[in-house]
Amino acid sequence: MIGPATYFRPEHRAGLDARTRALVDRRDAVLSPGYRLFYEHPVEFVRGSGTKLYSRDGDEYLDVYNNVPSVGHAHPRVTAAIAEQSALLNTHTRYLHEGLIEYAELLLAAFPPALDTLTLVCTGSEANDLALRVAKHATGRRGVIVTENAYHGVTTEIAAISPSLGGVASLGDWVRTVRPPVGDGSAMLQDARTAIAELQAAGHGVAALIVDTAFASDGFIPPSPETRSALAAVQRLVREAGGLVIADEVQPGFGRLGATAGEPSLWGFPRHDLSPDLVTIGKPMANGLPVAGLVARRELMQGFGERVRYFATFAGTPVSVAAARATWEVLHDERLPEHAAVVGAELRGMLDELAARHDRLRGVRGSGLYLAGDVVDAATGDPDERAAVALVGALRERRILISASGRDNAALKLRPPLPFSSADADRFITELDGALGDLG
Amino acid sequence: MIGPATYFRPEHRAGLDARTRALVDRRDAVLSPGYRLFYEHPVEFVRGSGTKLYSRDGDEYLDVYNNVPSVGHAHPRVTAAIAEQSALLNTHTRYLHEGLIEYAELLLAAFPPALDTLTLVCTGSEANDLALRVAKHATGRRGVIVTENAYHGVTTEIAAISPSLGGVASLGDWVRTVRPPVGDGSAMLQDARTAIAELQAAGHGVAALIVDTAFASDGFIPPSPETRSALAAVQRLVREAGGLVIADEVQPGFGRLGATAGEPSLWGFPRHDLSPDLVTIGKPMANGLPVAGLVARRELMQGFGERVRYFATFAGTPVSVAAARATWEVLHDERLPEHAAVVGAELRGMLDELAARHDRLRGVRGSGLYLAGDVVDAATGDPDERAAVALVGALRERRILISASGRDNAALKLRPPLPFSSADADRFITELDGALGDLG
Numbered sequence: 001m002i003g004p005a006t007y008f009r010p011e012h013r014a015g016l017d018a019r020t021r022a023l024v025d026r027r028d029a030v031l032s033p034g035y036r037l038f039y040e041h042p043v044e045f046v047r048g049s050g051t052k053l054y055s056r057d058g059d060e061y062l063d064v065y066n067n068v069p070s071v072g073h074a075h076p077r078v079t080a081a082i083a084e085q086s087a088l089l090n091t092h093t094r095y096l097h098e099g100l101i102e103y104a105e106l107l108l109a110a111f112p113p114a115l116d117t118l119t120l121v122c123t124g125s126e127a128n129d130l131a132l133r134v135a136k137h138a139t140g141r142r143g144v145i146v147t148e149n150a151y152h153g154v155t156t157e158i159a160a161i162s163p164s165l166g167g168v169a170s171l172g173d174w175v176r177t178v179r180p181p182v183g184d185g186s187a188m189l190q191d192a193r194t195a196i197a198e199l200q201a202a203g204h205g206v207a208a209l210i211v212d213t214a215f216a217s218d219g220f221i222p223p224s225p226e227t228r229s230a231l232a233a234v235q236r237l238v239r240e241a242g243g244l245v246i247a248d249e250v251q252p253g254f255g256r257l258g259a260t261a262g263e264p265s266l267w268g269f270p271r272h273d274l275s276p277d278l279v280t281i282g283k284p285m286a287n288g289l290p291v292a293g294l295v296a297r298r299e300l301m302q303g304f305g306e307r308v309r310y311f312a313t314f315a316g317t318p319v320s321v322a323a324a325r326a327t328w329e330v331l332h333d334e335r336l337p338e339h340a341a342v343v344g345a346e347l348r349g350m351l352d353e354l355a356a357r358h359d360r361l362r363g364v365r366g367s368g369l370y371l372a373g374d375v376v377d378a379a380t381g382d383p384d385e386r387a388a389v390a391l392v393g394a395l396r397e398r399r400i401l402i403s404a405s406g407r408d409n410a411a412l413k414l415r416p417p418l419p420f421s422s423a424d425a426d427r428f429i430t431e432l433d434g435a436l437g438d439l440g
Numbered sequence: 441m442i443g444p445a446t447y448f449r450p451e452h453r454a455g456l457d458a459r460t461r462a463l464v465d466r467r468d469a470v471l472s473p474g475y476r477l478f479y480e481h482p483v484e485f486v487r488g489s490g491t492k493l494y495s496r497d498g499d500e501y502l503d504v505y506n507n508v509p510s511v512g513h514a515h516p517r518v519t520a521a522i523a524e525q526s527a528l529l530n531t532h533t534r535y536l537h538e539g540l541i542e543y544a545e546l547l548l549a550a551f552p553p554a555l556d557t558l559t560l561v562c563t564g565s566e567a568n569d570l571a572l573r574v575a576k577h578a579t580g581r582r583g584v585i586v587t588e589n590a591y592h593g594v595t596t597e598i599a600a601i602s603p604s605l606g607g608v609a610s611l612g613d614w615v616r617t618v619r620p621p622v623g624d625g626s627a628m629l630q631d632a633r634t635a636i637a638e639l640q641a642a643g644h645g646v647a648a649l650i651v652d653t654a655f656a657s658d659g660f661i662p663p664s665p666e667t668r669s670a671l672a673a674v675q676r677l678v679r680e681a682g683g684l685v686i687a688d689e690v691q692p693g694f695g696r697l698g699a700t701a702g703e704p705s706l707w708g709f710p711r712h713d714l715s716p717d718l719v720t721i722g723k724p725m726a727n728g729l730p731v732a733g734l735v736a737r738r739e740l741m742q743g744f745g746e747r748v749r750y751f752a753t754f755a756g757t758p759v760s761v762a763a764a765r766a767t768w769e770v771l772h773d774e775r776l777p778e779h780a781a782v783v784g785a786e787l788r789g790m791l792d793e794l795a796a797r798h799d800r801l802r803g804v805r806g807s808g809l810y811l812a813g814d815v816v817d818a819a820t821g822d823p824d825e826r827a828a829v830a831l832v833g834a835l836r837e838r839r840i841l842i843s844a845s846g847r848d849n850a851a852l853k854l855r856p857p858l859p860f861s862s863a864d865a866d867r868f869i870t871e872l873d874g875a876l877g878d879l880g
Contacts, residue, residue: 023541024536027536027541030548030557032557032736032741033557033745043536044535044537044538047528047529048530068754069530069531073529076527082523082526082759083527086518087523088486089487090513093475096483097485101466104467104470122566122754123566123753126563129596154751154752156572159573165748166748287530289530289729313564317728319729
């Protein structure tokens with residue numbers, strides 16, 4: 001289930017230096033075997049700044065992978081906000097605190113007017129879990145439709161709608177999958193018709209369709225006029241069946257995708273012409289503190305709030321909110337979505353140019369600073385997981401951090417902190433060029 | 441479902457000062473209706489220190505309620521650790537970081553040797569959700585046994601085992617309840633026999649028994665020799681049925697209960713002679729940052745880790761771990777479990793003395809700084825929710841923070857930050873005495 005070796009495996013142990021080996025051994029002795037380390041040769045970072053991470057040895061790595069520290073590692077404004085609020089007060093949402101209110105006002109102003117109600121939680125998994133609870137409560141139905149390699153999180157409920165974790169066999173019997181919106185989108189539409197019919201026949205009905213608006217684990221699927229109209233049709237069918245539409249913006253949200261139709265944009269759903277009833281947000285929301293949320297139409301939360309007791313101790317605390325607010329301000333003051341659009345286009349152009357020279361690289365796609373490209377067998381053009389994994393490892397040795405993802409684990413996943421510069425792009429492309437050349 | 445008025449309700453709005461009313465209105469406009477504020481007259485806190493919270497008006501409140509900032513509000517060592525690590529680095533567990541390893545080593549040394557494997561998550565709900573996932577995976581069964589008014593969290597899965605949220609009707613069909621271990625414990629034992637038989641007859645089998653080791657929502661039940669032997673028998677029956685035992689230490693853990701058999705103790709399960717297979721921890725773990733965890737026998741995590749992909753982005757990050765580590769060090773350096781035992785005993789003595797003078801207060805119980813007492817109808821001796829709620833509100837006006845809990849919402853819930861002093865206890869008792877007198 002885990003790819004050949006973007007992760008450390010016990011057989012790599014012999015090749016490690018003494019300190020790394022000792023840390024790995026100590027770690028293995030105390031942490032669950034489920035914990036995995038990146039790379040055959042794991043890295044120990046001790047400091048970060050902007051788009052750079054620094055190892056214990058003092059080596060500088062260019063981060064083209066980490067989407068959580070989205071406004072840059074250890075951004076001084078976020079760090080200062082956390083320090084200041086921690087020293088002052090950190091309680092919960094059952095006392096009044098203006099910080100929470102101000103943040104909610106700022107955030108909701110960036111959504112369509114109908115999406116007017118915020119609930120904060122701590123993780124993307126909790127946000128999606130709550131979104132499904134609300135959808136099931138509001139509709140009185142339990143069927144859920146997801147894309148065929150979707151990933152939405154790790155609670156029991158959300159693992160049961162995440163085929164990328166354990167395949168279709170691991171899903172709840174109230175879950176149906178649809179192909180993602182590729183090509184003319186007709187496959188997705190056809191699958192959605194079948195899914196709805198099956199869920200209704202089984203007595204589950206349709207509570208919700210949930211989609212990651214970057215379709216990242218389904219292979220980073222960009223919208224086209226055809227897929228937009230297919231998604232609109234799927235959305236209509238789901239609504240006709242009494243279901244709700246959930247946009248999972250945990251990964252694409254907060255400006256990573258750069259611009260939509262030439263305008264800087266914070267979210268992925270408008271790119272697909274989706275009009276969700278519920279939107280989940282998380283990862284980059286507080287640049288690394290555990291903050292996530294659910295933005296919803298009020299009527300959905302009204303019924304839920306009246307009949308269900310829901311209180312999340314650690315959510316919406318003054319420190320969490322201070323971190324989220326500072327992250328929000330940096331995102332806007334430093335015009336990072338605009339920057340992501342510009343530098344992302346530049347980087348994509350460079351990748352296209354690289355793909356023209358290297359048979360191993362194809363299908364460069366994505367938006368803003370959320371890009372992908374397939375590593376393929378030069379002869380057959382088929383996805384080549386082994387080569388992708390080798391490339392990720394080779395880049396680590398060149399002090400560049402990326403990862404591989406997608407159904408075949410052969411799509412390079414590029415999602416650097418948003419302050420990624422043209423110089424960073426140059427450095428990355430130089431090393432990728434070299435590593436592709438070495439691949440043969 | 442929500443008690444009469446430990447919470448703010450719209451009809452209280454007219455009685456508010458202008459600023460509070462404006463904040464409440466702004467809050468209502470943006471947050472889910474599920475968000476609730478404490479008190480008819482909500483409080484706006486802007487600063488905290490030790491056992492005190494300070495309102496915007498500059499009034500000092502004594503905190504006898506908040507168990508999350510367990511080593512004291514805004515403890516300077518914890519605050520400094522958060523500030524320092526935030527300014528340095530905050531990534532995730534797929535790179536090596538010695539802080540995580542050191543913390544896991546420290547923490548596991550405080551558990552019985554068999555409980556040797558740590559998984560970090562962000563919230564108590566996630567910890568219990570993961571514990572059930574592991575138990576179901578390890579046993580191949582799905583039945584879960586909980587106490588009749590249990591609360592374990594808010595994910596879909598965990599709400600389905602939390603009767604205190606929505607009553608027995610809200611539980612999963614794979615859940616059975618047992619009475620808590622009161623009296624000679626025979627009721628619990630009898631219920632457990634029935635629960636196991638029913639779960640087996642329904643084809644669910646028994647995956648786990650899960651208990652909050654303070655039995656807080658079941659009314660704060662202290663152990664006795666009789667309940668200990670009843671729990672031991674229940675534990676044996678569960679194991680004979682192939683199930684696992686989960687101790688939920690999210691609330692009682694990290695020293696709140698003071699001492700067990702005269703020795704300072706961090707956990708609640710040894711008080712009941714329980715030998716859990718899985719232990720969940722959370723709330724006070726990082727003094728307010730979202731940090732929680734699952735401590736388990738390695739063989740359980742081995743199978744789970746090999747076959748299930750589980751990665752929690754925000755869990756075990758350098759900043760989370762720095763906060764947890766500093767909290768741990770303060771807890772030990774300031775000998776807070778010992779302190780909780782001593783001051784808790786003092787406070788309990790004062791409460792007993794108060795109960796002897798006020799017919800309205802009975803059944804003082806608990807351990808360390810986790811105490812309860814029932815507010816009753818003086819004539820009948822029955823739990824009096826209305827009076828309990830009035831008392832909580834009256835104490836808020838006297839600048840003392842407590843709450844009411846339990847099945848009848850008539851048990852006073854006392855769980856102050858652990859540095860609670862004898863002077864704090866005096867101040868609290870003086871005000872409680874006055875408020876009880878005013879109750880009539």
